[in-house]
Amino acid sequence: MTEQGDDTGKDSLDALLERARTPVPAGLAERLIAAAASGETARRFYWIDVAFAARTALRWSAAGLLVAAALAGASVSPARRDGPPPFAPPSTQREPRETAADQIARLAMSPRAVERQVEGPIFAGSEDERGEE
Amino acid sequence: MLDRTAATPEREGAPEARLEKAEGEARLIARARSGEAAAFEEIVRVHSDAVFRVVAGHLGSSEAEDASQEVFLQVHRGLRAFEGRSLLSTWIFRIATNVALKRLRRKRRRPSSRSIEEGEAVAADGPAPEAGLDSSELRAVLLRALDRLPEEQRAVVVLRGIEGLPFEEVARVLGIVRPTAESRMARAKEKLRSLLRPWISPEARDQG
Numbered sequence: 341m342t343e344q345g346d347d348t349g350k351d352s353l354d355a356l357l358e359r360a361r362t363p364v365p366a367g368l369a370e371r372l373i374a375a376a377a378s379g380e381t382a383r384r385f386y387w388i389d390v391a392f393a394a395r396t397a398l399r400w401s402a403a404g405l406l407v408a409a410a411l412a413g414a415s416v417s418p419a420r421r422d423g424p425p426p427f428a429p430p431s432t433q434r435e436p437r438e439t440a441a442d443q444i445a446r447l448a449m450s451p452r453a454v455e456r457q458v459e460g461p462i463f464a465g466s467e468d469e470r471g472e473e
Numbered sequence: 474m475l476d477r478t479a480a481t482p483e484r485e486g487a488p489e490a491r492l493e494k495a496e497g498e499a500r501l502i503a504r505a506r507s508g509e510a511a512a513f514e515e516i517v518r519v520h521s522d523a524v525f526r527v528v529a530g531h532l533g534s535s536e537a538e539d540a541s542q543e544v545f546l547q548v549h550r551g552l553r554a555f556e557g558r559s560l561l562s563t564w565i566f567r568i569a570t571n572v573a574l575k576r577l578r579r580k581r582r583r584p585s586s587r588s589i590e591e592g593e594a595v596a597a598d599g600p601a602p603e604a605g606l607d608s609s610e611l612r613a614v615l616l617r618a619l620d621r622l623p624e625e626q627r628a629v630v631v632l633r634g635i636e637g638l639p640f641e642e643v644a645r646v647l648g649i650v651r652p653t654a655e656s657r658m659a660r661a662k663e664k665l666r667s668l669l670r671p672w673i674s675p676e677a678r679d680q681g
Contacts (some may be wrong), residue, residue, distance in 0.1 A: 377510070
C-alpha cells in the first residue's frame with residue numbers, strides 16, 4: 341500500500357479495504373497476452389457489445405411504442421366514451437332542425453285550418469240553439 | 474524495458490520519478506505502436522496485476538480475469554490513439570474502471586441479477602462477524618457493501634481504498650479534481666462504516 345499517510349490517517353476501514361484486495365492468480369499476464377493476441381477474444385467481446393446494444397435498442401423501442409400508444413389512447417378516448425354526451429353551454433345548444441314532415445304538419449295547421457276546425461263545434465252548438473227556437 | 478514496479482504508485486510521488494516513468498512509457502508505447510509484440514507484452518506484464526485488482530474490486534474475482542482481458546484488448550486497440558497526455562497507467566486504470574462499471578450496469582439490468590434494493594442488509598446476508606472472516610468472505614461482504622454506493626463513490630473506493638492509488642492519481646483517472654476525489658472518499662467511507670460496522674473491530678470503530 342502506498343502513500344496513505346499524506347492524505348488521511350489510516351483507520352480501521354482502510355485496514356479492512358486493504359485486506360479485501362484480491363490476490364492475483366499465477367500466470368495471469370501470460371494468459372492476458374495470449375488472449376489479447378487472439379482474434380477469438382476480440383470477436384467475443386465485439387458480439388457481447390453488439391448483443392447489449394441490440395437489447396438496449398429493443399428496450400428503448402418498446403418504451404417508445406408504449407409512450408406512443410399511451411398518447412394515441414389519450415387523444416382517441418373522448419370519442420369512444422360511453423354514457424351521455426358531454427355538457428354543452430346553452431349558447432351552443434341548437435333547436436332540432438325542422439323536417440319535411442314537420443313543415444307539412446305546420447302548413448296543415450294554418451290559421452284558416454285551425455279556424456275551420458274550431459268553427460265546427462261552435463256552429464253546431466248554435467244550430468242546436470236555433471233548432472230549439 | 475520498464476521496471477515491473479513502475480505501475481505501483483510509490484514511485485509516482487517525486488516529479489523526477491514521474492518524468493522518468495513517462496519517458497520510459499513513451500518509448501514503450503512507440504515500440505508497441507510500431508507493431509512490436511514484445512512491447513505490448515511488456516505493457517501487459519507491468520499493468521496486469523493492478524488492472525486485475527481494480528476490476529476484481531468492482532466485480533469479484535470470478536469475473537476479474539475476463540474483464541482484464543477486455544481491458545487489455547481495449548488498450549491494444551486504443552494505443553494508436555493514445556496521445557500521451559497522461560501516464561499510460563492513468564489511461565489503463567481509466568479503461569479498467571470503465572470496463573468494470575459497464576459490466577456492473579449490465580449485470581444490474583439482467584432480471585436474474587441481484588439488485589441493490591434486494592440487498593437490504595449487508596450484515597444479514599453475510600457470514601457472522603463473530604466467526605472471523607477470511608479474505609474471500611471479507612471480499613464478498615465488501616462487494617455487497619459497494620453495491621450500495623453510487624458509481625462515482627465506488628470508483629474512488631476501489632482505486633484509493635483497495636488499490637491504494639494516491640488521491641492525485643485517483644483524480645486524474647476519474648477526470649476530477651483532487652478535493653472532489655477526497656470528498657467522495659469521505660462520503661463513501663461514512664456509508665461503508667455503517668454498512669460494515671459488524672466487521673470493524675470495536676476499538677477501531679471508536680477511532681473512526
